[in-house]
């Protein structure tokens with residue numbers, strides 16, 4: 001008898017100008033600061049997290065880099081780290097993988113440099129996930145500031161290239177505490193046999209339970225940001241909510 005997998009939770013630590021921040025709909029300038037990124041990540045680790053979703057927002061927006069800080073944070077954590085933001089060429093990819101992170105997310109590069117993304121996937125297999133960040137079914141790149149093609153066409157191309165996993169974000173939901181876009185997740189799961197990590201909009205334990213219902217369809221994990229920082233629930237409560 002096959003056992004239903006438990007939804008993985010990935011608390012998010014988004015970093016801008018050396019600080020852990022939350023954005024609303026990924027918009028630069030909408031930051032609320034939550035202090036030291038290492039302290040934030042350690043707090044989630046100590047609360048039982050198995051993963052941290054660690055984002056360099058300055059690199060994603062092409063306005064700077066927190067590369068050394070993110071490498072330091074990753075090196076000090078015992079849990080798995082998914083590193084995201086501004087990984088667009090061999091140098092940034094090798095630097096990200098050298099941190100010892102468990103996997104990296106390609107975003108803009110998977111939209112604008114398909115040949116390079118294909119070669120990165122071929123070289124690194126499931127160390128690479130691709131972030132599919134959408135408004136409607138239009139992809140967004142460059143820190144979500146530029147349109148990057150149609151979701152399902154890009155998904156088909158990435159599937160053919162062997163992409164192991166997708167991190168799917170409804171940009172309009174991100175940081176808004178208005179609930180995840182469950183239909184988007186269902187639609188993506190119907191279009192690919194690769195695992196999907198849900199991101200953006202989680203506001204409550206019921207939202208997490210609703211995402212957990214999609215595990216049999218192919219949803220593997222959920223990134224949670226604002227709701228944890230706003231103390232809508234604790235990580236312990238979240239882990240308990242998805243454990244059954």
Ligand SMILES: O=C(O)c1ccccc1NCC(=O)[C@H](O)[C@H](O)COP(=O)(O)O
Nearest residue numbers: 012026060085174175199200201225226
């Ligand atoms: O992940 C990225 O590369 C990224 C790039 C540009 C803007 C935002 C980006 N990530 C944001 C996140 O991953 C959020 O932390 C995550 O979606 C959580 O959202 P929420 O639970 O709604 O705060």
